[in-house]
Amino acid sequence: LAEQPARDARATATGPGRVLVAVYAVFALSATARAGVQLATKFHEAPVAYLLSAFAGVVYILATVGLVRTGPAARRLAWTAVSIELAGVLVIGTFSVLDRGEFPDSTVWSDYGSGYGWVPLVLPVLGLLWLRHTGRRSG
Amino acid sequence: VIHPLAVAVLLLTAALAVFGIVTTVLGRPAERPHVLAVGLTEAVLVVQALIGAARVLGGHRPPETSTFMIYLAVSVCVLPLGLQFARAEPTRWGGTVIAVAAVAIGVAELRLLSLWGAPVG
Numbered sequence: 001l002a003e004q005p006a007r008d009a010r011a012t013a014t015g016p017g018r019v020l021v022a023v024y025a026v027f028a029l030s031a032t033a034r035a036g037v038q039l040a041t042k043f044h045e046a047p048v049a050y051l052l053s054a055f056a057g058v059v060y061i062l063a064t065v066g067l068v069r070t071g072p073a074a075r076r077l078a079w080t081a082v083s084i085e086l087a088g089v090l091v092i093g094t095f096s097v098l099d100r101g102e103f104p105d106s107t108v109w110s111d112y113g114s115g116y117g118w119v120p121l122v123l124p125v126l127g128l129l130w131l132r133h134t135g136r137r138s139g
Numbered sequence: 140v141i142h143p144l145a146v147a148v149l150l151l152t153a154a155l156a157v158f159g160i161v162t163t164v165l166g167r168p169a170e171r172p173h174v175l176a177v178g179l180t181e182a183v184l185v186v187q188a189l190i191g192a193a194r195v196l197g198g199h200r201p202p203e204t205s206t207f208m209i210y211l212a213v214s215v216c217v218l219p220l221g222l223q224f225a226r227a228e229p230t231r232w233g234g235t236v237i238a239v240a241a242v243a244i245g246v247a248e249l250r251l252l253s254l255w256g257a258p259v260g
Contacts, residue, residue, distance in 0.1 A: 014228065014230070015228075015232050018225075019232055019236055022221065022225075022235075022239040026239060026240075029217075037206050
């Protein structure tokens, strides 16, 4: 590789990682904006779903920030946010399939993100793999 | 939203996404052709946003006007940001970054169409 940073772990926002960050940024924007509108205009229709959407939006924002920035703190932030994201899509996905009544309006993570082309399910897996890959010490 | 213009946006964003992915496969970084392709698509998006905003101000109110306006604003902002982010990447992956932005705009365009109340396709 031509560019070898002088730190133990490689930067997460270069090469294919930049594509990952771009997808995270798109989801951070869309999930947050959508939740904002829902909370502002029709909060009482499905408060659980909208609050979950907002939570998902915040998680995507934190993951984006963690992946864009370099350094141990940013890496920890990215690990935490992407792990919560994976747990979120699995838990909410399962609940939404089992109990329709609790989720009258869909969130990003409903049905494991099938409404968003399964990207919400694939993204955290790719994120964790990428963090592990870039976290290996390069000699 | 004017229907032919929306179709143009969908075709342009699809072409832009394919172009970005092809340059990644060919191992080429985001360069002048990318800037021109993004510029062309962005120009159509700006025209659409101006027309859309003018029609809303002129009295046509889609059911969710505020959501519609947010999508309209986002539709003109994402590509310039994506291009900048892609150009900062010296490797082949810049093209895919542009493709991600293009797909996002394509999806936003479909939402714009359904919010406006026009049939898609």
